Amino acid sequence: MSQTLLGCIADDFTGGTDLASMLVRGGMRTLQVIGVPSGPIDADVDAVVIALKSRTLPADEAVAESLAALRWLQAAGCRQYFFKYCSTFDSTAQGNIGPVADALLDALKAPFALACPAFPENQRTLFNGHLFVGDTLLSESGMRHHPLTPMTDANLVRVLQQQTPRKVGLVRHATVVQGADAVRQAFSELQADGHGYAIVDAISNDDLTTIGEAARDALLVTGGSGVAIGLPGNFKRAGLLPDAACAAALPHVEGLAAVLSGSCSVATNGQVAAWLDSGRPSFAIDPLQLADGHDLVSKALQWAAPLLPNGPVLIYASAQPEAVKAVQARLGAQAAGELVERALSQIAAGLLELKVRTFVVAGGETSGAVVKALGVDALRIGNSITPGVPWTVGHGRTTVALALKSGNFGGPDFFAQALELAP
Incomplete structure (x- = not known):
């Protein structure tokens, strides 16, 4: 395999393709694999997305599968890792977002990660730590009736805090609009205050680009596919990702x-x-x-x-x-x-x-x-x-x-x- 820059773990299949499409849009040649591969993959790509079916598994099983995916991605030489979950933060008080993110941080020996499921293009926005679906709070949207992960609380600081022993903080939109340096500073302050996570507000693609740029040096990023908008640019600015006009090229399929x-x-x-x-x-x-x-x-x-x-x-x-x-x-x-x-x-x-x-x-x-x-x-x-x-x-x-x-x-x-x- 050529040098793979970004290694991603998605908690379901459509979430994997959602994330992969965002990376392709940013010029990263992207391969999605179904489950953890049994060995190396001979593919000339910049990013690999391992799609699991872990969103609704028991938390210990989701953790085990995610760690196996991480080990494969580490062996592929990835420089940064992304844990992708749904833009409506689909989970329960038992997990699986918190337990999986905790396990990945521990395995990477990383102290801190951002959490941002926002995807404004699909009407998912975060403001003051509350997730909206269109103009409606998550807890009042159709997601409150989800058969497996009913979302009855729109306050993501509170939702994630129920799932992790790490302290969960918030980076408000007023900080995000000040730019990537201000967001990085907020991360540093939260980490110094003992926080392990920061929910980050985002109401536009510009916000997501800022957050992605702020995550330039983060070993682990967690969120929906939207926050990946800003990640390819980091690799381009570092001289690691060339322009790839054909990143989205596919062969014709008859039938x-x-x-x-x-x-x-x-x-x-x-x-x-x-x-x-x-x-x-x-x-x-x-x-x-x-x-x-x-x-x-x-x-x-x-x-x-x-x-x-x-x-x-x-x-x-x-x-x-x-x-x-x-x-x-x-x-x-x-x-x-x-x-x-x-x-x-x-x-x-x-x-x-x-x-x-x-x-x-x-x-x-x-x-x-x-x-x-x-x-x-x-x-x-x-x-x-x-x-x-x-x-x-x-x-x-x-x-x-x-x-x-x-x-x-x-x-x-x-x-x-x-x-x-x-x-």
Whole structure:
């Protein structure tokens, strides 16, 4: 492998592609790998993103997987490390953001890290330590109904403090607008006062650029993909990163196309509704029928086979919060999620046999399951479809084009938009 400058650990698959797209946008040739590689990777890249499925694992398992990823990245010679989590800070009082960040700091023998999930382009902003989704506090947004990580507190200083024994401080927006030197000074003062973390306000891309520049000498950065906007510039100013106009180049992928959706977020439900309203073909997966033993995988594939040559189809398990609660009440949240993921991953494998080579996938957990089922072990990252969601080309048993979308990202017409931009 060529010298890898930035080593990243993402706590889910779509989060990994979200971060990787931001780095490509900054001119870093970026490879995303699925899980910790078994050995070195022969790839001429500037950044590697190891995508885990650790967001909702028990905290000790998430820590173990993240440390294994860190060891691989250290062996690759990375100069800086990035722990990527969701722009809505998806976590619980038990973790996993705090425990994983603590373990990474300990392993790196680093005393301090910033934490900034803000992503203004996707309406995620931080002000006075409070996270907003659009004009709404996180705790009053649709995230309060998340089936696995319901976010009921918008004060991220308080949220992170529940997850770590390290002291959590705040760098307010009034400091950020003074520039990178002022932010670095704030970091130094917080560290001298015994803090291990600083939540950092950001309401614009300019703020994120400032924060990234302030993190120039940080061994570990934590946050959403937005704060990565400023990191490539640090390497360029240090003479370590040449201009790479072709950082986002992807090969063309021939074949049929399909959309798979397992997310039940507000944004994805809107995207499914837009697809249905357009009259395009769709097939709904009912978790309760799956639990009762109905073979919806075979039914979905039999339904799709004659339609695919005429255009993309949608197969979805997305549902409104009331329906999700009813399913979880009967099956349990984890069991219901695993049932849907397994069905959609088996459908993905069946679609591959039907010569589908372009997949749009909605939902982080769903994306992870689909990528595994398709036998993909690495993704080359291309241009963004919408902020945080790039097209990628996956390599494994078969070359496929993949758009892996976090549930909360994209406008109502995202599915059609993505397919129009497919490589």
